[in-house]
Amino acid sequence: MRQIYPVAGPDLQVIPRAAAGPLPDAVARLAHLYGNGAAANAVVPPRHGRLRANMVASADGAVTLAGRSGGLSGPADKMIFTVLRSLADLILVGAGTARTEHYRPVQQEETWLQLRPAGAPLPPIAVVTGTLDLSNCEGLLTVPPGPSQTIVITTAAAPADRKAALAGKARVIEAGEYAVDVRTAVQALAGLGYSSILTEGGPTLLGELIAAGLLDELCLTTSPQLAAGPAGRIASGPPATQGLSLGHALVDGDFLLCRYLSG
Numbered sequence: 001m002r003q004i005y006p007v008a009g010p011d012l013q014v015i016p017r018a019a020a021g022p023l024p025d026a027v028a029r030l031a032h033l034y035g036n037g038a039a040a041n042a043v044v045p046p047r048h049g050r051l052r053a054n055m056v057a058s059a060d061g062a063v064t065l066a067g068r069s070g071g072l073s074g075p076a077d078k079m080i081f082t083v084l085r086s087l088a089d090l091i092l093v094g095a096g097t098a099r100t101e102h103y104r105p106v107q108q109e110e111t112w113l114q115l116r117p118a119g120a121p122l123p124p125i126a127v128v129t130g131t132l133d134l135s136n137c138e139g140l141l142t143v144p145p146g147p148s149q150t151i152v153i154t155t156a157a158a159p160a161d162r163k164a165a166l167a168g169k170a171r172v173i174e175a176g177e178y179a180v181d182v183r184t185a186v187q188a189l190a191g192l193g194y195s196s197i198l199t200e201g202g203p204t205l206l207g208e209l210i211a212a213g214l215l216d217e218l219c220l221t222t223s224p225q226l227a228a229g230p231a232g233r234i235a236s237g238p239p240a241t242q243g244l245s246l247g248h249a250l251v252d253g254d255f256l257l258c259r260y261l262s263g
């Protein structure tokens with residue numbers, strides 16, 4: 001993998017899984033490139049901590065192959081996934097993604113602990129859901145109370161029995177009456193001290209974050225494949241536009257890995 005914009009960089013070893021021990025140079029270099037501060041060419045200062053999205057799409061814009069994102073990914077995309085998780089206070093996902101992708105608590109091999117402040121806990125997963133249906137991702141409810149415990153962001157109108165069943169298994173935040181208001185949700189997370197938020201989608205949630213003007217940056221891997229078919233794009237919902245500037249671009253083989261900044 002190597003940087004091609006705004007300057008050409010050296011070859012970086014691709015290491016898809018995090019490990020203990022000395023931090024590899026390539027990981028340190030990526031952590032610097034994706035550092036949490038706004039990049040030098042960011043125009044708009046963040047309105048809350050920072051909220052960035054990490055997504056992968058085919059060359060024709062499909063967000064899934066056969067219903068999942070895994071077939072679009074590659075080793076460099078996986079490496080960036082681990083670096084971005086390592087730099088985040090919290091991982092925010094919609095329940096559709098959590099169910100389809102069988103989300104589980106953040107794992108050690110997905111996080112370079114060397115990039116986190118000494119003693120910092122693994123970042124929690126926060127799931128946005130109206131139904132409180134967490135089937136296929138029940139592992140999220142096994143984290144003991146504490147800073148890494150899963151957060152469930154839901155509504156006042158969510159099924160009371162399911163809400164009650166979450167007691168002791170997840171921290172529950174109500175952020176809306178009948179639908180989660182993502183602005184209220186992000187403010188609530190900031191109030192709990194989560195100022196650097198990484199969203200991993202999916203398209204419904206990302207569309208809402210864009211529409212609310214909350215997205216500071218998009219890290220997008222373009223996979224060298226065409227998908228055609230019915231797959232959606234990385235963001236859905238009502239039309240919402242947001243200008244982006246290209247912070248940097250990397251290539252790994254035929255994969256293109258870009259960081260776009262708001263404004």
Ligand SMILES: NC(=O)c1ccc[n+]([C@@H]2O[C@H](COP(=O)([O-])OP(=O)(O)OC[C@H]3O[C@@H](n4cnc5c(N)ncnc54)[C@H](OP(=O)(O)O)[C@@H]3O)[C@@H](O)[C@H]2O)c1
Pocket residue numbers: 054055056057062063064067068069072093094095096097098100101128129130131132133178179180181182200201202203204205206208236
């Ligand atoms: N290529 C990629 O990078 C990537 C990344 C992520 C996901 N994906 C793919 O995207 C697909 C899932 O798409 P999706 O749009 O369904 O995913 P999503 O945005 O993760 O989930 C949608 C669900 O999130 C909950 N939700 C979102 N906004 C809400 C709100 N304002 N209030 C209450 N609940 C809200 C609802 O859950 P309830 O139904 O529980 O109420 C809704 O059904 C999967 O196939 C996945 O593989 C691809």
